[in-house]
Amino acid sequence: MRLDLRLPIGLMFSLFGAILVVYGFVSNRAIYERSLGINVNLWWGVVLLVFGLVMLWFAVRARSPRPAQDQRPPAAS
Amino acid sequence: MERIHLGALDYALLAIYFAFVLGIGWTLRRFVKSSDDFFLSGRSIPAWIAGLAFISANLGAQEVIGMGASGAKYGIMTSHFYWVGAMPAMVFVGLFMMPFYYGSRARSVPEYLKLRFDEKTRGLNAITFAVMTVFSSGISMYALAKLLELVLGWSFHASIILTGVIVLIYIFLGGLTSAIYNEVLQFFLIVLGFLPLVLLGLKDIGGWHGLTSRLAVVATNAGFEPGAWSHSWKYTDAATHNPMGVEWFGLIMGLGFAMSFGYWCTDFLVVQRAMAAGSMTAARRTPLIAAIPKMFMPVLVILPGMLAIGMHATRGGFLPIGSDGQPNYNLAIPMLLAHYLPTGLLGLGLTALMASFMSGMAGNVTAFNTVWTYDIYQTFIRPGQSDSHYLRMGHAATVFGILASVVAAYAATRFNNINDILQLVFSFVNGPLFATFLLGMFWKRTTGHAAFYGLLTGTFAAAMHYGLTLSHGAVPGIKGGFLGAVLHVYPSEMALNFWTAIIAWSSCFVTTLVISLFTQRTKTDDELRGLVYSLTPKQSDEAMPWYKRPVTLAVFILVASAILNIIFW
Secondary structure, eight states: OOSOTHHHHHHHHHHHHHHHHHHHHHSOGGGGGTTTTOOHHHHHHHHHHHHHHHHHHHHHHHHTHHHHHHHSOGGGO | OOOOOOOHHHHHHHHHHHHHHHHHHHHHGGGOOSHHHHHHGGGOBOHHHHHHHHHHHHOOHHHHHHHHHHHHHHGGGGGHIIIIIIHHHHHHIIIIIHHHHHHTTOSSHHHHHHHHSOHHHHHHHHHHHHHHHHHHHHHHHHHHHHHHHHHHOOOHHHHHHHHHHHHHHHHHHHHHHHHHHHHHHHHHHHHHHHHHHHHHHHHHHTHHHHHHHHHHHHHHHTTSOGGGGTOSSTTOSSGGGSTTOOOHHHIIIIIIIIIHHHHHHHOHHHHHHHHTBSSHHHHHHHHHHHHHHHHHHHHHHTHHHHHHHHHHHHHTOSSOBOTTSSBOGGGHHHHHHHHHOOTTHHHHHHHHHHHHHHHHHHHHHHHHHHIIIIIIIIIIIOOSOOHHHHHHHHHHHHHHHHHHHHHHHHHHHHOTTHHHHHHHHHHHHHTTHHHHHHHHHHOTTOOHHHHHHHHHHHHHHHHHHHHHEEETTOOTBTTBOTTSOOOEEESSHHHHHHHHHHHHHHHHHHHHHHHHHHSOOOSOTTTTTTTSGGGSOOOOOTTSOGGGSHHHHHHHHHHHHHHHHHHTO
16 A cells, blocks of 8 residues: 555544543533533543554554565575 | 634644645655546555545535434434435445446446447536536535534635635645545544534433434424334335325335435446455445445434434524524534534534535545546547646646536525525436446446437436426425426425436336337447446355455345334334
C-alpha cells in the first residue's frame, strides 16, 4: 500500500482523544449539565484515544519489519 | 431559534480535521502518475478500504440529514431503506454484477454499457449521469451551507467556498485514492462523532422502552395506532395504517427492488469504489464489506430523528416549527447536537457533519471527472490523445466539477423548487437503469438498440406516471399531476415515488425485451465474453476457505438483515 491509511486515522483520533481527555479534566463541571451530568469529553476522549492507538498499533506493526530489513541489506548473507 | 455557540476548542478540532484531510491528499500526490492512478486508484485499493469508502461516499450530508428527518417523520419504517433496500441490492451487486463490472476492465459504468451495447447507450448514460452528479453535489452543498447558516450563523458563502476549496485540493492532488482514503477517515469520524449523541439521547429518554412510549404519543397524535412509529412491518397491511403511506407490496417492489437496486447496482458514484479495488475478489467483497456497517447505520442516522420527534411531542417543541406549521424535521440531528453536547464533543459532532458532507461531495466529483474524461471527452470530443493529456483533463474536470457544483448551489438558493425538480428528474432517469443492466448482464440476446430505447421509454413512462397521478393532499404541479388529468391518488408522496420507480423499471424491462427480439444482435458471443453471465467463466471460490468466500459473507448479511427486520417488526 502506498500510504498506510491506518496511520493518519490513528494519528487523528489519538490527537482528538488526547485533546478531549485533557479538556475533560480542566473544563468547568457546569458545562456537563446538558450531557446529563456526564463528563462526556473525558469519557468519549478515552474511547477516541483507544481507537486511535489501536489503529496506530496496527499501522506500526505492519511497518516495522520492512525498514529493519532495508537497513541491513543482503550483506549479512 | 437558539443558535449553537462554538468554543475555541470546537474550531480547533475542525481545523485539525481539515489539516488531516489535506495532508492525505498531499501525501498521495506523488502516486498519481497516470490517468489510471487518478481515476481508478491504479486498481490497487484493499477491500476493507474500498468497502468503507463505498458506504461513506453514499453517506453524504443529504443522507445524514434526510434519514434523520425521515426517522422523525415516519419512525422506524425508515429503516426499510437499509434492511429491505440497501442490503439485498449490495449483496446482488457484489456477488452477481461485480464479476462483469470488474472483469470487463471497464473504467466506468457508462463504459460497461459501451462494451456491452453500443456508443449511444453509453452516451445517454454518461451525459445524464454527469449532469445529475454535478447537480447533486451542488444541492448537497446548498443544503449544508443553509444548515450551518441556520444553526451556527455562519456565512452561506464562506461555507460553500471553504468546503469547495478543501475538497478541490485533496481530489486535485491525489485523485480517486485521495477521495477514497478520506472517505474512510470520514466514515470513522461520522460514526464516532454521532454515536455519543445517540447514546446520550437514548439515556435521557429512558432507553428503547422510554422511546417507544413517547413515540406512541407521536403516533396517536397523528391518528395512527400507538406502535406506528416503532414497528417497521406491523402496520404495512394497508397504506393508511402507517405514516409512510405505503403497503407492503409497494414497499418491497418499489423501494426494495426498483429503487434500491437501481441505485446500489448502477450508480457509478458507489460502483467506482469497487472498481478501484485491487483484485476481482476484493472488488466482489467491497459491497459486501460495506453492507456490514451499513446495516447498523440506522442507529446513527434514523434513531436521532426518532429521539428528536419523541422529545418534541412530549417535552413541548424540541424541534423548531417551520413556515408550514410542521416541525422542521431536517433539524433533528443539529438540534440534538446543540441540546446534548458540550464544547469539545460539540466540535467533534460538527466535524462529523462536515465530514459527511465532504465525503458525499468528493464522491460526486470523482465520479463526475471520470465519466466526463473517459466517457464524454475521450469518446466524443478528443479521442486518441496521450495518457498525460487525459490526466490533465481529469485535473481540469475536477476544477470544473466543483465550480459547476457551486453554481448549482447558488441556483438552488434562487429557485426554491430546483431541489424537488432535480430529485424528480433523477428518479425518472435512474428508475429504468437497473432493468437495462439486468437484461444486459444476464441475457446475451439483449441488443444495443433495445437498451437505448428501453431506457428512454422507462424515463418517459416514469414522467408520464408522475404527471398523471398525485399524492394525497398535494396540489398538482411539482408534486405530481402536472399533465392536467389526475388518474390516481396515492396515499403519500413516498408511495408515489415507489410506484414511479416500479413503472420506470417495468416499462424499460418490457420494452428492452421486446425490441431485443425484433432487432439483430450486433455483438458476437466472442465480443460479449466477460460481459454477459452465460458467456463468462464462473467465479470459482473453491480454493478459498469457506469463511473467506464472498458467498458466506453474503449469506451472513442476508440472515442478519432478516433478523433485524424481525426484531423491529
